[in-house]
Amino acid sequence: MEDNRLEITRAQWQGWIDLITRKDDGIVDQLNSAAEDIKQASEHQTEAKWGTLPGPAAFGSTYKKYLDAEHAALLQMATNASDVAKRLEDALAKISGTDTVSASELDAVISGLDAEISKIDSVYESEAMKKHWKDNPGDDISAHRNMPML
Numbered sequence: 001m002e003d004n005r006l007e008i009t010r011a012q013w014q015g016w017i018d019l020i021t022r023k024d025d026g027i028v029d030q031l032n033s034a035a036e037d038i039k040q041a042s043e044h045q046t047e048a049k050w051g052t053l054p055g056p057a058a059f060g061s062t063y064k065k066y067l068d069a070e071h072a073a074l075l076q077m078a079t080n081a082s083d084v085a086k087r088l089e090d091a092l093a094k095i096s097g098t099d100t101v102s103a104s105e106l107d108a109v110i111s112g113l114d115a116e117i118s119k120i121d122s123v124y125e126s127e128a129m130k131k132h133w134k135d136n137p138g139d140d141i142s143a144h145r146n147m148p149m150l
Helices: 004-022 025-042 054-094 103-117 127-135
Strands: none
Touching: 004 025, 004 054, 004 103, 025 054, 054 103
């Protein structure tokens, strides 16, 4: 390859992999740590904390459901981030170990990586929301502000 695009691509991808997977302060570890913190908070939403009066008990129950949903979301985001890192590692392996990757070969690897990563959800959606979007393609949820949250 005539230019330095190959080396820049390798360095950039390796940097992303490191950022996502680095031990203790990488994105995956941070998401998993936050999920564990939320799980602990959820486990403390008990009758002992909120009592048995209808108002506080209902709030505590709803808050626990919210925390459980956030826990699931954080775990899914960590899984998605790991999937991105894996796809990056696979693509990096295709252009590593040689200095003779042509521009068209690099473009093909980049295109393949783009296609693989586009299959990974970039935001978390609960199963209920995925079903809603599948059943109502093109729906604008902001038009349904009074609709019960899924």
